[in-house]
Amino acid sequence: MRILYFIFALIFCSVSAQKILPLDTLKLKEAKDMLADDYGNLYIYTNKNFSLTKYDSLGKQIGKMMLTVPYKIQSVQNPLSVPLFSENAQEMKFVDQNLNEIQKVDFKQKFGFIKMAYAEDLQQLWLLDESTKRLIQYNFRNETTINSYPFDASFDDLMDLLVYENKIYVLTRKRILVYTFKFEKVFEAQVENGKRFRRENEFILVITDNSILRYVPEKEMVKIFEDPNAQIVDKNTLSYFEIKANNLYLYSLEKNKETKQQTEPDPKQKDTERDVEKSDEKRAEPDTPEGKLEKKTQEIEDKNPAESSLQKLIEDTSEVQTVGV
Structure with missing residues (x-):
């Protein structure tokens, strides 16, 4: 009966953890990438016309940005300053919560060819200069190389x-590599269809086309979410998101946690079950004094329930103990 309860609880919580969000299927069909911030807002990038559109959790459009060349959205964890990098344009843009451009950093005048850029914070960039084979720490506020x-x-x-x-x-499409600043490789692993990194406090995550992996420092990559049928996946601190069959689904991390807790027996319950099992085993041993006492008590009750008084039981108990001990 308990097993059936756990099965029903698992099915119920799994279904309730999944939620379809109200977003136009046509917009999702054309999406090249999707990101979610911690407020539940969604950012849809369309490669067809190089547009970036922001929606709230109810599907209402908050802002839209039309771009002339492809841009890579680094992260939306700070929705007040979202960094976008373009290898084609050799620049990085920062946009606000309404996708209005608030700053642009031009690399063409100061560097060779920037293959990739990473915005560490609101003043520092890390630039991978392919022409000089160097990694550059750059303060874009005062335009100095650190x-x-x-x-x-x-x-x-x-x-x-x-x-x-x-x-x-x-991160490449097929591998993740980790280096020291001395260019010593400390970790390498295969990934399938890698897209971008996401950092949550001390955890480094890798987002792929249909899965999310967590990096265990210098040991392995652990898969924390996967749906082989998904077109795009992403996460914020509260939920996983995926586009599948042109629908947008949300999976609550809290629901998943509750499901795991409900399907795992309580330690006290385990101890109680163990005690009951031991009690049953002891009761099943007829050669022990306790077993003889139980047998004698049952015989008295079967013969004449009225005689099964406390005094009668004590007398027979003494007799059994004398014989058995």
């Missing part, structure tokens, strides 16, 4: 770059 490190590597299908706690993370 540091420059030799980085002699050629990456096919380079997708993203991230720098965190003296480690350099490089």
Whole structure:
């Protein structure tokens, strides 16, 4: 009965954890990429006309930006300043919560060819300069180079770059690589259809076309979400998102946590079940004094329930103990 309860709880919570969000299927069909911020707002990038559109959680359009060349959206974790990098235009834009441009950083005048850029904060960029084979730490507020490190590597299908706690993370379509600033490789693993990094506090995540992986420092990549039928996946701190069959689905992390807790037996319940099992085992042993006492008590009750008084039970108990001990 308990097993059936857990099965029903799992099915109920799995279904309730999934929610279809109200967004036009035509817009989702044309989406090349999708990101979600922690307020539940969605950013849809369309490669067809290089447009970036922002919607709230109810599907209402908040802002739209038309671009002339392809741009890569780095992150929307700070919706007040969203960085977009264009290898074609050799520049990085920052847009506000309504997708209005608030700043542009032009790399053409100061650097060779920037293959990838990563905005560490609101004043520093990390630039991978392919022409000079260097990784450059650049303060774009005062237009000064802070540091420059030799980085002699050629990456096919380079997708993203991230720098965190003296480690350099490089993502291609097929691999994740982690380096020190001395260009020493400390980790490498295969990934399928890698798209971008996402950092949540000390955790480094990799977003692919239909899965999300978490990096275990210098050990392995652990898959935390996957749907082989998804077109696009993403997450914020509360939920997973996916576009599948031109519909947008949300999976609550809290619901998933509740499901796991409900399907795992409580430790106290486990102890109680164990005690009951031991009690049953002891009761099933007829050669022990306790077993003889139980047998004698049952015989008295079967013969004459009225005689099964406390005094009668005590007398027979003494007799059994004398024989058995």
